[in-house]
Amino acid sequence: MAFAFSKVLVANRGEIAVRIIRACREAGLGTVAVYSDADSAAMHVRMADEAYRLGPAPSAESYLSIAKILEVARLSGAEAVHPGYGFLSENAAFAEAVRAAGLAFIGPSPEAIRAMGDKAAARAAMEAAGVPVVPGYHGRPGVEALGGVSRGAPDDAELLAAAAGLGYPLLVKARAGGGGRGMRVVREAGELPAALVAARREALHAFGDGSLLLERYIARAHHVEFQVFGDSAGRVVHLLERECSVQRRHQKIIEESPSPLLDDGLRKRMGDAAVKAAKTAGYSNAGTVEFIVDPETREFYFLEMNTRLQVEHPVTELVTGIDLVRLQIRVASGEALPFAQEDIRGRGHAIECRLYAEDPERGFMPSSGPLLRYVEPAGPGIRVDSGFAEGDAIDLHYDPLVAKISCLAEDRQAALARMRGALSGTAVAGPTTNLEFLLEVLEAPDFAKATMHTTWIEENMGGWKSKSGEPSPELLAAAAIILGMAAESRDPAGPSDPDGKGDQRGLGGPWSADDGFRAGRKR
Amino acid sequence: MKRRISLAGTEAEVELLREGEAWTARVGETSLRVERIGEREGELCLRINGRQLQLQWAPDEGGAWICQGGRSYRVEAARKTGPRRRELAGPGEGALRSPMPALVVAIEVAEGEEVEGGRTLIVLEAMKMETKVAAPAGSWKLRRLLVAAGQQIARDQELLELEPRGPSELRLAERRPIGPEGDD
Numbered sequence: 001m002a003f004a005f006s007k008v009l010v011a012n013r014g015e016i017a018v019r020i021i022r023a024c025r026e027a028g029l030g031t032v033a034v035y036s037d038a039d040s041a042a043m044h045v046r047m048a049d050e051a052y053r054l055g056p057a058p059s060a061e062s063y064l065s066i067a068k069i070l071e072v073a074r075l076s077g078a079e080a081v082h083p084g085y086g087f088l089s090e091n092a093a094f095a096e097a098v099r100a101a102g103l104a105f106i107g108p109s110p111e112a113i114r115a116m117g118d119k120a121a122a123r124a125a126m127e128a129a130g131v132p133v134v135p136g137y138h139g140r141p142g143v144e145a146l147g148g149v150s151r152g153a154p155d156d157a158e159l160l161a162a163a164a165g166l167g168y169p170l171l172v173k174a175r176a177g178g179g180g181r182g183m184r185v186v187r188e189a190g191e192l193p194a195a196l197v198a199a200r201r202e203a204l205h206a207f208g209d210g211s212l213l214l215e216r217y218i219a220r221a222h223h224v225e226f227q228v229f230g231d232s233a234g235r236v237v238h239l240l241e242r243e244c245s246v247q248r249r250h251q252k253i254i255e256e257s258p259s260p261l262l263d264d265g266l267r268k269r270m271g272d273a274a275v276k277a278a279k280t281a282g283y284s285n286a287g288t289v290e291f292i293v294d295p296e297t298r299e300f301y302f303l304e305m306n307t308r309l310q311v312e313h314p315v316t317e318l319v320t321g322i323d324l325v326r327l328q329i330r331v332a333s334g335e336a337l338p339f340a341q342e343d344i345r346g347r348g349h350a351i352e353c354r355l356y357a358e359d360p361e362r363g364f365m366p367s368s369g370p371l372l373r374y375v376e377p378a379g380p381g382i383r384v385d386s387g388f389a390e391g392d393a394i395d396l397h398y399d400p401l402v403a404k405i406s407c408l409a410e411d412r413q414a415a416l417a418r419m420r421g422a423l424s425g426t427a428v429a430g431p432t433t434n435l436e437f438l439l440e441v442l443e444a445p446d447f448a449k450a451t452m453h454t455t456w457i458e459e460n461m462g463g464w465k466s467k468s469g470e471p472s473p474e475l476l477a478a479a480a481i482i483l484g485m486a487a488e489s490r491d492p493a494g495p496s497d498p499d500g501k502g503d504q505r506g507l508g509g510p511w512s513a514d515d516g517f518r519a520g521r522k523r
Numbered sequence: 524m525k526r527r528i529s530l531a532g533t534e535a536e537v538e539l540l541r542e543g544e545a546w547t548a549r550v551g552e553t554s555l556r557v558e559r560i561g562e563r564e565g566e567l568c569l570r571i572n573g574r575q576l577q578l579q580w581a582p583d584e585g586g587a588w589i590c591q592g593g594r595s596y597r598v599e600a601a602r603k604t605g606p607r608r609r610e611l612a613g614p615g616e617g618a619l620r621s622p623m624p625a626l627v628v629a630i631e632v633a634e635g636e637e638v639e640g641g642r643t644l645i646v647l648e649a650m651k652m653e654t655k656v657a658a659p660a661g662s663w664k665l666r667r668l669l670v671a672a673g674q675q676i677a678r679d680q681e682l683l684e685l686e687p688r689g690p691s692e693l694r695l696a697e698r699r700p701i702g703p704e705g706d707d
Contacts, residue, residue: 058626058675201646202653205628249652366623366650372581372588373565390565396623396678400650427579429588429595439593468531468594474571477548477555479530479589479598480537482567482580486587 003333005079005104006030010044011069012084014387015403016309017044020082023325032076034069036062038395043387050076057397063087066094070101080104080332082325086399089308090117106332108230108307112281116305120153120175120213122281126302129280131273134292134301136215137162138175153211156196163192166216172196174203175211180250182206185217220453221292223247224259224300226274227316229327230284231337238271238278238289239320240346242312245452246441248364253434253457254441255312256351257319260412260450261293270300275341277305286313286328295453311354311404314385318350318408349415352406353423353438357394360437360464366400369393373429377422381408394431402433412450416442436466527601530589534601617666618681619656625649627674627682636665637688645670645682662688 007030010020021031021044033048038057045051052072054062062068064087073081081098083089089107092114098105107113116122120138127133139154153175154162163170163186172195174182182203184195196212204210227239243259244252262270274289281287288310290303313324322344331337357367374390386403394400405422409415423439441461446452471479525538538549539557548555548571560568560575567578579590586599625647632644640660647654663685670682 057624201629205648365654366652368623372583373579373590375565375579375590396625396649398650424593426593427590427595429579429581429590430583433595436594466531466594468596469533471530471533471535471596473548473550473553473555474574474576475589475591475596476528476530476533476535476537476550477539477557477571478567478569478576478578478591479587479596480526480528480539480548481546481557481569482578482587482589483526483528483598483600485567486580486582489582 003027003029003329005333007032007076007078008080008082008106008329009034009069009073009076009078009103010048010082010084011063012082012087012089013039013042013044013063013398015385015401016084016086016311016387018047018387019385020084020325021047023323023329024082027326027329029080029329030078032072032078034063034072036397038397043389043392052076057395059087059397066091066097069094070097073098073101073103078103080106080329082106082328083308085308085311090306092117104332106285106328107309108281108283108285108287112283112287113307115281116287116307118175119173119177119304120211122304123213123302125280126277129276131277131280131302132300134215134218134303135166136171136213137166138213154213156193159196159212159214160192163189163214166214169217169219171215171217172199173213173215174199174207174209175213176207176209177203182212183250218292218294218301220295220455221245222259222261222295222452223252223290223303223454224261224270224293225288225290225306225310226271227310227313227324228274228278228283228287228289229324229331229337230278230287231331232284232334233336234279234282234284235337236275236278236283237337237339237341237344238274239316239322239324239344241267241270242288242310242315243450244312245454246447246456247454248360248457250454252312253354253356253438254351255315256349256412256415257315258346258349261295266293266298266300273300273302277302281305281307283307285331286310286324292454295451311401312352314383314404314406315350315352318383318406319346319348320344321347348408348410349412350406350408351415351419352404353419353442354401354434355403355405355426355428355438356434357400357402357428357431358434359432360434360461361466364434366396367394367432368396368400369431371402371428371430373427375425375427376403377405377425379418379421379425381418382422383407400431402428402431413448416448436468437461437464440464528598529601530598531596617685617687618669619644619659619683619685620679620681621647621656621676622654622678623647623649624678625654625676627670627672627676628653630668630670630672632665632668632683634665634668638663638665638685647676656682658685664688 008024009032010017024031031048033045033051034054035045036057054068088094092110095105095110123133170186172184182199184199186192186195200210223244226241230236241259242255242257244255246254277289288306291300293300358364370393376384383406407418409418540547546557558570569576581588589596628648629646638658642658643655645656666684666686668683
């Protein structure tokens with residue numbers, strides 16, 4: 001297959017850069033990686049055909065530098081840019097600059113990114129198109145023309161007045177926001193002024209725009225999103241939904257498709273609304289229309305549209321059998337969508353778990369350091385998207401996602417059993433991860449009943465403690481043996497004295513020379 | 524031979540006795556027969572009282588990591604003296620340090636200000652997350668600010684210096700390194 005370009009610059013890092021490089025390679029396209037000083041030997045760099053340094057570790061000086069990335073495109077002769085997710089993926093100025101440099105942007109138009117990136121303008125556009133939006137306040141009617149992000153944004157006095165009319169609880173959101181940043185749940189009027197200050201500061205810092213809007217907070221809502229895809233001829237289809245209600249700190253950790261909440265009727269209505277939303281934005285390439293669904297009333301509301309490939313795209317790929325990144329490349333190359341809405345059929349049930357280097361016992365604080373031991377799960381129906389190999393380090397400068405572990409099985413129950421097996425077969429030594437936490441969430445009766453909602457984790461898993469502090473006698477015996485093997489591996493020459501307390505023999509002692517554990521080992 | 528080990532913070536005495544090709548392990552009151560099934564780099568499979576246990580492991584500086592069934596455990600020789608605490612001393616006495624490389628987003632105190640434990644002093648951001656650095660339990664006076672908003676800081680970099688104000692039962696040196704709390 002011939003494309004309009006032959007070499008793709010992947011403006012990202014970690015698992016998504018690896019994912020895109022693989023798709024480019026399958027399509028016969030050359031690949032250009034970029035990296036910061038923290039990533040000079042990272043997996044995405046090792047895999048690409050060429051790799052170029054952007055700058056120091058902080059994102060602002062590397063992966064967020066439009067000028068440096070365009071300079072690499074020029075030097076390498078790349079003809080297209082894939083932004084991945086995060087970083088510059090939803091930055092309209094970047095898409096514009098890529099286009100102005102005569103390169104293809106593998107994603108939507110800058111106009112569509114801009115229109116959907118302004119949450120207030122997006123709300124207004126959806127309202128006008130007849131797509132239901134969460135009751136809320138984003139400024140006086142008429143001021144939210146598309147573009148010009150801050151124009152017409154309400155001030156605190158206006159928001160306080162609007163809040164009184166909307167009632168509580170409320171959600172304060174950043175108009176330019178995403179990923180839960182600049183977002184605050186406000187339970188009562190007294191909390192609002194402080195929440196506005198904090199959200200404004202966070203939004204200003206994260207997005208360079210402190211504009212805020214208010215939405216009614218729908219408790220125990222489900223988060224259901226539709227994958228959409230448009231081509232340059234204006235055709236738009238959806239590729240079914242993803243249920244993403246299992247979240248911590250407003251960030252998803254487990255996603256699945258299909259959503260257990262939807263029946264065919266609701267799926268059809270939401271899918272139609274998603275396509276209408278994308279068409280309203282003049283959308284081409286891959287995008288996601290997010291909805292919240294009230295499980296009581298089964299009413300759904302437009303939340304926002306993400307104008308990029310989503311982290312959780314594998315579950316859609318697994319149930320539809322469509323390679324979304326390959327399709328992104330084809331559509332960016334000018335091809336028409338190779339299928340119609342009625343061709344899209346889901347098959348089986350897919351679940352994805354995000355393995356993060358973070359500490360669930362300490363507010364999900366990021367963890368870092370080298371992966372001393374890293375074993376990915378394997379087996380029928382299991383897929384792993386990872387940007388790291390054993391020996392690589394998780395760096396605190398970036399998102400702490402280690403890998404996405406996904407599986408496909410014929411139904412939800414089978415997929416759940418498969419996922420439990422996959423997580424149990426995963427091993428990470430070094431950084432603290434959420435692996436054990438994920439396993440416990442999957443074992444919750446509410447998960448089996450599919451009644452998880454967006455605040456389920458904070459309501460049900462608060463004060464969670466790892467059970468590693470209650471080891472079995474079997475594990476303690478094994479640990480004593482392994483401690484001896486570890487001492488030996490540090491000091492193969494002979495018995496060691498690991499704690500320097502003057503013991504005659506270290507832990508390597510009983511296992512050395514004549515002992516069977518050592519005899520089988522290669523040195 | 525007997526050993527005290529510490530596994531994920533749990534201390535236990537484990538005795539290993541060789542019996543031909545197998546071992547008897549005594550853990551507290553429990554006696555276990557341990558056989559080796561197989562071993563390769565980073566992986567060990569044992570049969571313990573007839574049940575097989577597949578373990579992934581890696582050595583580190585002073586001990587080892589063990590992964591089994593989705594859990595990870597750090598194991599080391601139990602210390603003969605109690606756990607050592609990190610002492611803050613010298614010019615940095617009373618200094619709060621950054622738990623990670625981060626960007627200083629906001630400073631919410633001024634030099635000379637008196638603060639109570641739990642009060643947010645500095646807001647940091649790393650890995651797309653805001654983290655609050657709060658005053659430790661007790662009453663304090665902010666002696667010196669060592670960073671500014673917008674500044675990129677390193678892990679363990681000193682952020683500010685506190686001095687105890689009035690009777691404070693907890694001395695800073697006795698507290699664990701500050702842990703940021705979630706923001707959202």
